[in-house]
Amino acid sequence: MRTISAAETAPATYAWAVHAEQLKVRAGRHLAVDGLDLRLRTGVHGLLGPNGAGKTTLMRALATVLKTAGGELTLLGEPVSGRGDLRRVRRELGYLPQDFGFYPRFTVREFVEYMAWLKEMPKASIPAAAQRAVERVGLTAKADAKMKTLSGGMVRRAGIAQAIVNDPQVLLLDEPTVGLDPEQRLDFRELLADIGVDSCVLVSTHLVEDVVAACTDVVLVNEGKLVFQGSPEALMAHGEQGDPGFSPAERGYSALLRRHRGGAA
Amino acid sequence: MTMHPDVAVLARYADGDPGLDEASVWSVESHLETCADCRARLAGQIPDDTRALLDVVGAAVGRGIEAGPAPARRRMAIRRRRLAVTPAPWLTMTAGVLGCAVLLHAIAPDLPSLVLLLAPVAPLPGVAASWNRRTDPAWELVAGTPSAGLGMLLRRTTAVLAVVIPLLALAGARTGAPLAMLLTPCLAFTAASIALGSLIGVRRAAAGLGTVWSVAVVAPSLATAQLPVVLTPGGAAAWAAAAVGMAGFAAARADLFRRLNSAD
Known part of the structure; x- marks a missing residue:
């Protein structure tokens, strides 16, 4: 249980938690996100796309880590593409990078508490929030173990814990299921559904089955552009019997990609 | 703040009257949490045996706190x-x-x-x-x-x-x-x-x-x-x-x- 502040129950003054218009972001010299339009509300959104589609670059731009090269990006009603102050938006963000480094000599608890402190949470609430986050990802037994002693899946879960420690309004998870075993993946889907009730969650993955099972909305990108956005059922409806793939969703995925590549060529 | 409860309701609450329904008990208690005046009024109405019991409990809790371990220090920042x-x-x-x-x-x-x-x-x-x-x-x-x-x-x-x-x-x-x-x-x-x-x-x-x-x-x-x-x-x-x-x-x-x- 936690207390709910008046700010949380106040109606939002923006239509979309994440709103990108003609967004352009560079990865090095290459324009990895090139004129992408995206609108996301509360719920769990799955970000799909082939390797090199610009998923990670898009995630970094949404996490306000990378500067945008063009277009408009608005998070929680505040523009973040310019030079303005990012503090207010960043306090409401949770971000798990694809390959995230950590301080090997920190314990899981210290790591999560340090990130909570960097996210400018009130000092008095940090220990309880860190404990709750560690419990939610199922790492309670390892809370006081050093990060360097953890397995890959546990490190991943510690990363998820630091992302959710501040109860973010916008949660960005880049490949969170890598290294998790099948049982942990099921637990993780439950956690996602729980968080997605009142925040906007964007999960990037290349596992189509994960998206169908855990997401209320599918976002498909290719070559830095939005190809498709809709429910998992709508994704499946795009696939036909002859398309490659083992499930309706995979067939829908490959059919949409092929059509996009054909249209671009 | 909620409305101050009626004196009669407060008296029934103090007596532990089983006729008082759960919703009323709940509203009295949530009001008492925020209102020092009503807490004082309640204190004047509780029967002697309840008061004696509360004193015993209060003294025991005090002893337990004194005998227990000191609060843990916060770790280094x-x-x-x-x-x-x-x-x-x-x-x-x-x-x-x-x-x-x-x-x-x-x-x-x-x-x-x-x-x-x-x-x-x-x-x-x-x-x-x-x-x-x-x-x-x-x-x-x-x-x-x-x-x-x-x-x-x-x-x-x-x-x-x-x-x-x-x-x-x-x-x-x-x-x-x-x-x-x-x-x-x-x-x-x-x-x-x-x-x-x-x-x-x-x-x-x-x-x-x-x-x-x-x-x-x-x-x-x-x-x-x-x-x-x-x-x-x-x-x-x-x-x-x-x-x-x-x-x-x-x-x-x-x-x-x-x-x-x-x-x-």
């Missing part, structure tokens, strides 16, 4: 520990180089003081390492937090200076170099690397400034065995002015440090 981790090898290197400079001064006192010559660039390795993709493993996590920016860079720089300045003072005391001529160039170069860092990144700025200083000042003065004009005692005021100017420039460009590109 994590950020202090964090500061000590990343630039440590670079600071060790700086200490080593300054030690060599002191030794060299003792061996060859005719040469211009190496301590003086190296003082401006002494903090640069530590400053470059304190906010850098390569030396901070969690840079991508840290860069997305509200604390990232000039404030964090300054905090880490201060920690580096807190180690480098005493080292310089120590080296100056051993070689007789004037303290003002050690510290003001050191501060000016630190501020300059941050100011220039807002344009090209702190690591590149520190490396560039260090190289320029070595090539343009240190090498010629060692070759000619003469202390350069910029390090003669009269220059302290100019160095101090430069430090303030650079710091002002960096503060004006604070927003450029919030993202990764400009601060790596």
